[in-house]
Amino acid sequence: MIDFSLTTKQLEIQEKYRDFANRFIRPNRMKYDESCEFPWDIVKQAYKEGLMNGPVPVKWGGNGFGIFESSLGSEELGAACVGIGICIDANTLALTPLLLSGTEDQQKKYFGLIKEQQAVAAYCLTEPNAGSDVAGIKSTAILKGDKYILNGHKRFITNGEVAAFHTVFALTNPEKGARSLTPFIVPTDLPGVEIVSKLKKMGQHASVQNEIKYNDVEVPVENRLGKEGRGFMVAMKTFDRTRTGVAALSLGAAREAYEISRDWAKDRIQFNKPIAANQAVGFMLADMATEIEAARMLTWRAAWSYDNDQKDVSVLSAMSKMYASDVAMKVATNAVQVMAGDGYSKEYPVEKIMRDVKLCQIYEGTNQVQRVVISKRILK
Ligand SMILES: Cc1cc2nc3c(=O)[nH]c(=O)nc-3n(C[C@H](O)[C@H](O)[C@H](O)COP(=O)(O)OP(=O)(O)OC[C@H]3O[C@@H](n4cnc5c(N)ncnc54)[C@H](O)[C@@H]3O)c2cc1C
The missing domain is CATH 1.20.140.10 (Butyryl-CoA Dehydrogenase, subunit A, domain 3)
Incomplete structure (x- = not known):
């Protein structure tokens, strides 16, 4: 039996996002369109009202939303301002590899950190020579003792300069190419993480994108998400x-x-x-x-x-x-x-x-x- 009506809970979620968007995003969207600055005040307010990290499990401080509930929220954010909306949703993008392949300990630590610091994360896949062709990634993370030595060049990374950590995709064995692609949690305060530049762009001005270089960044083995080669x-x-x-x-x-x-x-x-x-x-x-x-x-x-x-x-x-x-x-x-x-x-x-x-x-x-x-x- 098909039923297109939303449940009471779904209506509540939709209303919560709509109300938040009306109070904080709509009145400020042109301001951020002009300033091209990351809307920290709005993100912090979203944290305060429990609207960040929707799909993160409740036990790690999220809302445990399904994709359907998340999409109801995203429609309301997008109606008010896609640029501000993507600041919130790109955080979810960056947390998804942790959700899909992180261990209990990794999830507890990094979902906990993001909530505690009311921070955002960034998803780092694209490179100068690997846009549509993800298999063309050249960044490397080579195991040396209990650390991976990360070197690489990413671009167009949403939330890059404001993120507490990056979810970086790199090759653990360049000879195997994309068959060794692996995601890592890379805290942005590690030495060697370099924000090279900020993108100037046509729209979605509230959201920031960066070109980033990783120069011999020592990433602890325990920051690898899943087995090598599953990236x-x-x-x-x-x-x-x-x-x-x-x-x-x-x-x-x-x-x-x-x-x-x-x-x-x-x-x-x-x-x-x-x-x-x-x-x-x-x-x-x-x-x-x-x-x-x-x-x-x-x-x-x-x-x-x-x-x-x-x-x-x-x-x-x-x-x-x-x-x-x-x-x-x-x-x-x-x-x-x-x-x-x-x-x-x-x-x-x-x-x-x-x-x-x-x-x-x-x-x-x-x-x-x-x-x-x-x-x-x-x-x-
Ligand atoms: C503002 C912004 C934010 C972004 N945020 C992130 C982020 O947070 N993290 C991240 O990792 N990346 C991010 N990206 C990167 C984004 O995902 C890529 O720009 C996108 O995947 C396309 O890659 P490209 O720009 O290198 O274009 P290219 O891959 O060079 O493509 C150029 C053109 O060729 C076409 N083309 C390429 N291959 C094919 C094919 N096989 N068949 C048909 N047509 C093809 C494309 O459709 C396009 O029209 C962002 C990009 C922008 C501009």
Whole structure:
């Protein structure tokens, strides 16, 4: 029996995130868009209200949310500001390898640390020559006694400069290539962790990205997550969980752009009638509403499938991320078009949303890469 209504608990979670977004994110989103600074005050407030680390188990100080509950929260964060939302969700991304392959002791220590310090973590996979092609990673972590000596160069790392630790993927045996890829917890105060630069970018300005070098960083053996060589699988399984989050952030942003442009179109009078009364505008709004609804259904289905151990979670999470972010880009572009000069101005948030959602088509695997994942699966 299919039931699309949310449970009381799910409605409560949704309302909690919506209320938080209304009180702290919406009033400050343009400020952070202009300052390009990490919104520590909002992150600390999210900690205070128990909205950080949603999927972390309750015993380690998280909320123990499933992917479905997390995606309800992410939609609300994305509606208020994708840039601020990703500061919170990228932390979840960085913690996921610990969740998937950390030991009890590692989880206790690092989930504990992150909560206690009200800190954030960063997920360090991408390198200058390994973007879409994760198998091209060249960073190395070579075992010497009871330490791994980490050397490497990462880029586009969200939360890099503000993180308490990095989850770094490196090769333990360069001759074996990606078959030796392994994730490590690397505290950022270890000697040799160097933040090289901060990325200047089109949108999502509240979120920071860094180029990072690891120069002979001595990483204790106990910071290795899982067995050597399981890193590629951990990275892919991480994305199975988190791509639905990008879908939900995109969905929220699309909803916001649609609602702002719809309301504006009902008020704006040209040729003695609201512009919404023109079929050309009404049909654009109809398409937006329909595609947002379809994106939500796909996101919910992907999230539900993950939580219920269904097969095809990889393909469904790829579909949800690809479809919802493509819809968000289209809806945001059309929202600007509906509002024309006002849409293009900074008086309204739709120009920011248009800049912000472009990135949702790029990170956690470009939408072309999602299509590779999907086509490989359906043509198998
Ligand atoms: C703001 C921002 C935040 C990010 N945050 C993080 C982070 O926290 N951690 C992290 O590890 N990474 C992060 N990334 C990296 C992000 O995941 C990569 O940028 C993305 O995976 C694409 O890699 P690339 O930019 O090197 O593009 P490339 O891989 O060079 O791709 C260039 C183009 O070629 C296309 N292409 C490549 N291969 C194929 C193929 N096989 N088939 C079809 N088309 C293909 C791509 O779709 C794209 O259009 C972030 C990136 C940005 C911009």
